[in-house]
Amino acid sequence: MLKLSLPVILASKSPRRHELLNLMGLDFSVELKDVDESFPAELSPAEIAVYIAEKKASAFEGNPNAIVITADTIVAINGEILGKPSDHAEARSMLNKLSGSTHEVFTGVSINHKGKLSSFYDRTEVFCRKINHDEIEHYINNFQPFDKAGSYGIQDWFGLTVVEKIVGSYTNVMGLPTEKLYQYLLKIS
Template structure:
């Protein structure tokens, strides 16, 4: 259905995330990947989806004035938000372990914003999902960090990996949003834009 609406459009996905690539394949949307380096800094007074909205738009700026009439650029950002603080991607295994320890036995929010940019308009949508972890012991945290790749994931974990399977007790909202893309919103927005 969406495929027909987008047949004259070229979708550019500005993301290196294999998970986001897979979502677009699963949604049956043809796309090309074009990732540009952007310094992901945001004003310190921003909170929650204000941070992800800002960063998703910032990533689109790298393509400014380059988009052709038939192109739709999609940029996005995901953060874990806990205790009034944004947790991005950990810079080390020690930081990943500290992040997981702080999330243990508590609930946090995952925010993802997706920015759709054409040569004449920009639309940004976002979603929030609440995630609750059981009390994780140190052995579980160490096992996950040493055997998986937490450094490319906001909050130091991926819900679809081992830590999610054994540690997450409750989720309120979109599961796919936690993986990195609110697929239902992407679908809805592309129908509007197309």
């Protein structure tokens, strides 16, 4: 069992990240700060995820009496980054790209502990079956994937019916690689 000496702050509004920390048995509070999530164009998907997670963690520099956890998840396919869709048309376009293909999910995590940042990322390959227009429209209309990188959630209808297999961490695809996070937290407990 993990016993931390400082309170934990999760700097994320993601209900999936909240659920995962609860399942890990961590007591935490949620605190949000506005952060510019732009990044240099030359970064790889893994570097982008870590870069944005570190920007989010750096916003908490003046809080040495807590362990602040931030994360950012990136979906990449053939070198293209698929962020959160801004509307129905963009979600449809992303899901069409994922249909019948393999993509990668990168989650960068940064832990701000006593003013020091520790960061890492995880990578998972996701294999999707071919889906048709009606399935895409059903998914968008019923699951509103506008707050999810790549326009889908591994834990909902898409993950249950479209994802054929993953290689790597399931929780990474949900938005927080809990296996690696737990090991990092053990080091500072």
